[in-house]
Amino acid sequence: MIFSEWVSIGYLISASLFILGLKKLGHPRTAPAGNQLGAMGMLVAVLTTVADMHLEGGAQWTLIISGILVGSAIGYIMAVKVEMTGMPELVALFNGFGGAASALVALSESWKYIENDDLLLPSGLELEVLMVAAGLSALVGWMTLTGSILAMFKLKGGIEIFGKWFRTPTWGPSWLNYVKVSLTFAVLALIYLSISDPRDQEILFAIILISSVLGIIIVLPIGGADMPVVVSLLNSFSGIAAAFTGFIIGNSVLIVAGSLVGASGLILTFIMCKAMNRTLPDVLFKSFGGTEKETLTRTKVGSDAEEVAMMVDGAQKVIIVPGYGMAVSQCQHQVKEFADLLQERFQTEVKYAIHPVAGRMPGHMNVLLAEANVPYDQLIEMEDINPEFPECDMAVVIGANDTCNPAARSGEGPLAGMPIIDADKARTVVIIKRSLSVGYAGVDNDLFYEDKTMMLFGDGKKMMNELNSAIKDL
């Protein structure tokens, strides 16, 4: 291979672009450039590969070009068409495709020897590397695919089959953890067996099947606020799968890019866990919420929109605390209208308090509110806005619960130590929520029962509309 040196240099350029891209993606100012550098890195990698094939001669152009075109078209259409509210699901789905692609490359490599008996198997170390790498790539890749698809449906909240809506279940007794561990060891044992019998189809299918089941039972016990952590972890997995695939075909750029994503994805997963005061083992092995929910013993009389509208009149400073409920009812435009009304009619200062894990994904609130044209400088992160609550006339909590539950400060219970939005320190608090029911952590929220708190019971969009028209009628 006379051109192989050039290919290596092309891959080196591509890997460097990925490194710079990832680095820049972590800072707000440079993030768009980071994304473009990453895309350029990918372009260089693909062009290098294709150029190498061309120079080698006899490439399967029809297959290759049609594959690239079909995939690009589908990906582009999906990315452009998706509503910003559906974006977390799409990220999860893309992630699954990435894992599946790595696993399919592994399968394709192993299948060559199964469908063509004349093809000479490598021997010794070469065979061991091939089978171990293909096996691990299959394990991680198929697990990523099934796990990500389940995560996508969990983010959607359910699945529609023949017009009937089924809620995605969250189920995970503690014995399931032993099943996860045993299945992982089973796959590792099968990989070991496959080295001595590389042409055995049954081993291959067993690996695929068990890995797929593993992906499902890893994601099944996890729900609600922990979903972002799992999607981030699956993202890390899809990188690792790509790196293992790199070992199968001895390709440097796959190994570098894959392990970069694997490692940085894992760090991001830890950062997300930390923001929720959870540890990764807790997220993965303790089915959180759902099992031990506190039963409600107190009641609170709801307020109506007119009452709240009168309270808003005269408020100098209002802080809006959006949460999961805003994402579910998709009322970001109504929220923006509410803020505009306050600013126009009462010259009220309006800010938004963004909890790091509010919504279905970190940054979800930022994206939703940006979609509704809320100025970026009004979105304030938790640490910066918390000191402003004592001087704030009204905190308007829209569909958030655990992220502003004062129980977190007590140091006891599931929420212990989680940083929260200090909405309870505002002079009055308005909470828009469907009921008094406990949040994801299953802890009752004292804030609801305080005298200064007004509850507006109802769907976020409906209540915001009522509130806006009540303000207009004042």
Next chain:
Amino acid sequence: MTPELLVGSITLFVLSIFLGFELITKVPAMLHTPLMSGANAISGISVVGALIGANVAYDGGDTLVSGLLAFLAIVLAMINVIGGFAVTNRMLNMIAGKNKRKEG
């Protein structure tokens, strides 16, 4: 894979993992999702493996199924790559773009 190549590959693997750990330190929460999505698009690098696999396998004639599996891998990886970068770009334009327009 020769022993030299294997050791070289493992070296790359381990060093890249260390680099990946160092690359991401403090990331503001609003960038978590775009970062995840952008990193995810990079994991679509398996498209290179799929391209090579498709080229080699399909060429064999007797390995039609392998070729088709690799073709499917190209399609899925390209969805991940193009879709991933495009959706990340959309998100970042919404988060950071608004900010820039306001300043300008």
